[in-house]
Amino acid sequence: MLKLEHIKKTFNKGSANEVVLFTDLNVAIEDGEFVTIIGSNGSGKSTFFNIISGNILQDSGKISFQKQDISKVPEHKRSQYIGRVFQDPQKGTAPSLTILQNMAMAYNKGKAFGLTKGVDRSLIPLFKEELTNMQLGLEDKLEVLVGALSGGQRQALSLLMATLIKPEVLLLDEHTAALDPKTSDLIIHLTDKIVKEKKMTTIMITHNLKHAITYGDRLLMFHKGDIILDIKGEEKKTLTVEKLIEKFNSLNMIDALDDELAFSAQ
Numbered sequence: 001m002l003k004l005e006h007i008k009k010t011f012n013k014g015s016a017n018e019v020v021l022f023t024d025l026n027v028a029i030e031d032g033e034f035v036t037i038i039g040s041n042g043s044g045k046s047t048f049f050n051i052i053s054g055n056i057l058q059d060s061g062k063i064s065f066q067k068q069d070i071s072k073v074p075e076h077k078r079s080q081y082i083g084r085v086f087q088d089p090q091k092g093t094a095p096s097l098t099i100l101q102n103m104a105m106a107y108n109k110g111k112a113f114g115l116t117k118g119v120d121r122s123l124i125p126l127f128k129e130e131l132t133n134m135q136l137g138l139e140d141k142l143e144v145l146v147g148a149l150s151g152g153q154r155q156a157l158s159l160l161m162a163t164l165i166k167p168e169v170l171l172l173d174e175h176t177a178a179l180d181p182k183t184s185d186l187i188i189h190l191t192d193k194i195v196k197e198k199k200m201t202t203i204m205i206t207h208n209l210k211h212a213i214t215y216g217d218r219l220l221m222f223h224k225g226d227i228i229l230d231i232k233g234e235e236k237k238t239l240t241v242e243k244l245i246e247k248f249n250s251l252n253m254i255d256a257l258d259d260e261l262a263f264s265a266q
């Protein structure tokens with residue numbers, strides 16, 4: 001279980017630019033859970049990920065993973081069990097290296113590894129199999145430079161690389177947002193397939209309300225540094241855009257739905 005307790009975070013404390021974001025954030029994510037996160041701009045979604053990954057430190061509060069206190073564990077150590085895919089297809093892959101070299105890098109994550117001696121060729125069948133599963137034809141492009149791939153192909157590769165050695169927690173930070181709608185649907189479908197196959201604890205931030213409702217088994221909504229909705233179980237399984245909007249209305253929270261989110265529901 002990944003647990004955040006009483007997290008507080010203020011940026012630029014004491015200055016004119018002070019942002020009091022989290023005053024008492026509490027959430028527990030079960031092993032194997034696939035959680036989708038929505039929320040208006042600036043509601044704290046990315047900061048939530050930054051605090052989980054150790055990219056920024058909370059001011060106070062506790063983060064524990066499998067009952068171990070990881071509140072002060074540095075990011076590079078947490079990255080051994082926490083994988084992350086970003087919105088920008090440029091991140092997460094090395095453009096000047098081939099697909100094969102990128103896959104080898106991902107395979108050797110956390111180990112002392114250099115490309116000077118070349119890639120262990122015995123791994124090629126495994127890499128080909130993984131790439132074939134994605135159905136993007138990348139298995140025939142092992143020697144192609146990643147910089148020459150389309151945004152969608154590159155994001156699919158980022159996803160594959162982040163999960164090649166199964167992380168215990170996978171953070172997806174709007175990883176389909178920079179893609180056109182068709183490619184975005186393809187990548188989200190692929191994501192769901194990989195998450196289910198590998199049974200990974202996964203948290204996905206999305207600005208696409210339909211994706212947040214369709215995928216995953218729990219939905220959290222952030223608003224001004226608080227989690228204002230937590231929908232799981234049967235309620236999540238049978239959730240529709242209409243039901244969610246009804247819920248916002250009944251809780252007088254329709255303001256929490258910004259234009260981008262509302263638009264994505266159409």
Ligand SMILES: Nc1ncnc2c1ncn2[C@@H]1O[C@H](COP(=O)(O)OP(=O)(O)OP(=O)(O)O)[C@@H](O)[C@H]1O
Binds near residue numbers: 011019040044046222
């Ligand atoms: N490193 C930082 N320094 C100063 N302020 C920050 C920093 N990171 C985040 N903030 C502020 O904290 C608030 C929450 O930002 P965050 O990026 O977590 O929101 P978000 O929900 O991910 O938004 P978006 O949907 O726009 O990506 C914003 O007001 C932002 O300006």
